[in-house]
Amino acid sequence: MRPIEYASPRTKEQAVRLLASTWGETAVLAGGTDLLSLLKDDVIAPRRLVNIKEIEELRGIAFDPRKGLRLGALVTIEELLDDPRVRQHYSALAEAAEGIRSPQIRNMGTVGGDLCQRPRCWYFRAGFGLLARDAQGRSLVLHGDNRYHAILGNEGPAYFVSPSSLAPPLIAYEARLRLFGPGGTREMPVQAFFRIPQSEEEREHDLRPNEIVTEILIPPPRGEASATYEVRQREALDWPLATASVALQMDGDRVTAARIVMGHVAPIPWLSPEAAQTLVNKTITEDVAQAAGEAAVRRARSLGRNGYKIQLARVAVKRAILRAVQGGAR
Amino acid sequence: MDKQLITLRVNGEVHELAIPVHKTLLEVLREDLHLTGTKHGCELGECGTCTVLVDGQPVLSCLALAVEWQHRDIVTVEGLADGPRPHPLQQAFAELGAAQCGYCIPGTLLTAKALLDHNPRPTRQEIKEALSGNLCRCTGYIKIIEAVERAAQRMAAQTAFAESAAR
Numbered sequence: 383m384r385p386i387e388y389a390s391p392r393t394k395e396q397a398v399r400l401l402a403s404t405w406g407e408t409a410v411l412a413g414g415t416d417l418l419s420l421l422k423d424d425v426i427a428p429r430r431l432v433n434i435k436e437i438e439e440l441r442g443i444a445f446d447p448r449k450g451l452r453l454g455a456l457v458t459i460e461e462l463l464d465d466p467r468v469r470q471h472y473s474a475l476a477e478a479a480e481g482i483r484s485p486q487i488r489n490m491g492t493v494g495g496d497l498c499q500r501p502r503c504w505y506f507r508a509g510f511g512l513l514a515r516d517a518q519g520r521s522l523v524l525h526g527d528n529r530y531h532a533i534l535g536n537e538g539p540a541y542f543v544s545p546s547s548l549a550p551p552l553i554a555y556e557a558r559l560r561l562f563g564p565g566g567t568r569e570m571p572v573q574a575f576f577r578i579p580q581s582e583e584e585r586e587h588d589l590r591p592n593e594i595v596t597e598i599l600i601p602p603p604r605g606e607a608s609a610t611y612e613v614r615q616r617e618a619l620d621w622p623l624a625t626a627s628v629a630l631q632m633d634g635d636r637v638t639a640a641r642i643v644m645g646h647v648a649p650i651p652w653l654s655p656e657a658a659q660t661l662v663n664k665t666i667t668e669d670v671a672q673a674a675g676e677a678a679v680r681r682a683r684s685l686g687r688n689g690y691k692i693q694l695a696r697v698a699v700k701r702a703i704l705r706a707v708q709g710g711a712r
Numbered sequence: 713m714d715k716q717l718i719t720l721r722v723n724g725e726v727h728e729l730a731i732p733v734h735k736t737l738l739e740v741l742r743e744d745l746h747l748t749g750t751k752h753g754c755e756l757g758e759c760g761t762c763t764v765l766v767d768g769q770p771v772l773s774c775l776a777l778a779v780e781w782q783h784r785d786i787v788t789v790e791g792l793a794d795g796p797r798p799h800p801l802q803q804a805f806a807e808l809g810a811a812q813c814g815y816c817i818p819g820t821l822l823t824a825k826a827l828l829d830h831n832p833r834p835t836r837q838e839i840k841e842a843l844s845g846n847l848c849r850c851t852g853y854i855k856i857i858e859a860v861e862r863a864a865q866r867m868a869a870q871t872a873f874a875e876s877a878a879r
């Protein structure tokens with residue numbers, strides 16, 4: 383790793399002052415599980431790290447049945463998983479946290495860092511940029527090893543997949559995210575935080591270089607049936623191939639509204655209103671869940687070597703729906 | 713290169729060090745404190761051999777800067793034994809031949825210690841989950857899991873004995 387300056391502010395105001403207004407100059411350090419890899423691989427080479435772990439107000443989980451759940455950006459994935467209120471009211475989120483292995487990663491990695499982690503696209507990690515293009519501007523992904531790339535939202539120029547396992551359940555619950563920067567606080571739906579970059583100058587997050595994520599706010603539980611289902615190649619030490627998180631509003635046996643979000647299949651967590659629509663006014667059966675899975679991948683397309691992911695996403699959606707109504711049963 | 717003075721508490725001993733801030737905890741433990749029991753593997757969070765305990769929890773020393781963990785309680789494999797007496801986990805690993813090349817073992821022992829400290833009677837599934845971040849390329853894991861079970865039984869028996877003696 384290259385020599386670097388280090389600052390460890392106590393307040394978010396100090397942190398923001400220590401951050402530069404252009405990308406590449408400085409970097410926010412939370413748990414470091416992604417940032418240190420980026421530094422070691424020379425994907426980024428900032429001159430200063432700003433450690434935010436000493437900022438007390440970014441910690442803590444608070445729950446109020448009327449206000450919902452507040453997660454400080456520094457809550458670790460292990461703290462999230464250990465909280466009985468999260469498990470009871472937001473099972474899709476607890477199930478996604480459980481999938482992030484190892485325990486060591488969960489002890490260090492934070493919720494804010496999970497949302498802000500950079501894509502695992504191996505061209506990006508090898509220094510070819512977010513859009514992974516060669517000197518002539520041609521996509522390396524389209525002509526190369528795209529086994530783990532996007533099957534949705536892959537019209538280009540971005541083909542990587544969003545790496546966050548926590549974003550899909552947060553979006554299914556309509557969570558909001560707060561940022562703090564020189565201009566004060568900004569708030570947006572978690573969904574709006576993710577975007578598909580159109581040029582190498584753009585990022586995959588609606589985040590400015592001198593902003594920090596401060597907290598995530600999840601609306602109060604509305605008695606929804608919810609679950610996450612992940613398809614993984616290895617059970618630990620790897621990211622999923624495809625996931626689905628669902629939150630179903632129920633009137634008895636009947637679905638009144640649904641949110642279905644797929645992870646690791648597109649450059650952003652992929653919300654599928656088409657799939658959700660097929661569930662409205664239905665009672666969940668295997669066939670109904672299957673049809674929702676079909677609808678979720680209707681617009682999916684293979685890049686050549688990742689066609690198998692279409693089937694995985696279809697199955698993830700189906701199984702997440704079935705798991706949600708079976709009350710979290712495996 | 714800018715050096716910074718830092719204070720690290722490792723295995724109960726306080727060390728004052730002057731180090732460049734970009735050094736990882738793993739590098740400082742091995743190169744500055746000469747505690748070479750902590751091993752250097754993938755460097756990317758994918759193998760677990762660099763695991764140390766910070767305030768009793770397993771973390772990866774390859775993904776932490778030493779400056780970040782000042783004034784915390786750091787335990788490495790060198791701090792596991794009680795003077796000349798090996799920890800029950802070390803004893804069980806030796807008896808059952810749970811170490812082959814041994815490269816993964818320091819991290820595995822510490823992760824297992826953290827598990828037994830907060831869950832003295834883990835099920836086999838709980839042991840597997842706790843150790844899911846400690847890759848071993850030699851043993852196939854069976855003996856490692858059996859050794860953790862044996863250590864857990866012994867430690868529980870010792871606790872029971874100590875409690876009955878105190879009554």
Ligand SMILES: Cc1cc2nc3c(=O)[nH]c(=O)nc-3n(C[C@H](O)[C@H](O)[C@H](O)COP(=O)(O)OP(=O)(O)OC[C@H]3O[C@@H](n4cnc5c(N)ncnc54)[C@H](O)[C@@H]3O)c2cc1C
Binds near residue numbers: 411417622
């Ligand atoms: C082997 C392995 C397996 C993994 N498997 C999974 C998985 O299955 N699913 C999954 O979702 N993740 C997985 N991860 C990723 C892990 O969850 C993330 O690395 C972790 O959550 C990032 O959190 P952190 O606090 O360590 O972030 P850091 O590494 O400190 O930061 C990550 C990035 O986010 C930025 N950042 C962090 N916090 C903030 C903030 N509050 N405001 C603004 N920017 C910020 C940093 O500048 C940096 O760019 C895995 C990681 C490893 C090493």
Ligand code: SF4
Binds near residue numbers: 849850851852
């Ligand atoms: S596959 Fe078998 S022989 Fe090869 S490293 Fe693993 S346990 Fe040893």
Ligand code: FES
Binds near residue numbers: 752753757763774775
């Ligand atoms: S060396 Fe740290 S996890 Fe492999």
Ligand code: FES
Binds near residue numbers: 811816
């Ligand atoms: S004993 Fe060789 S890696 Fe585990």
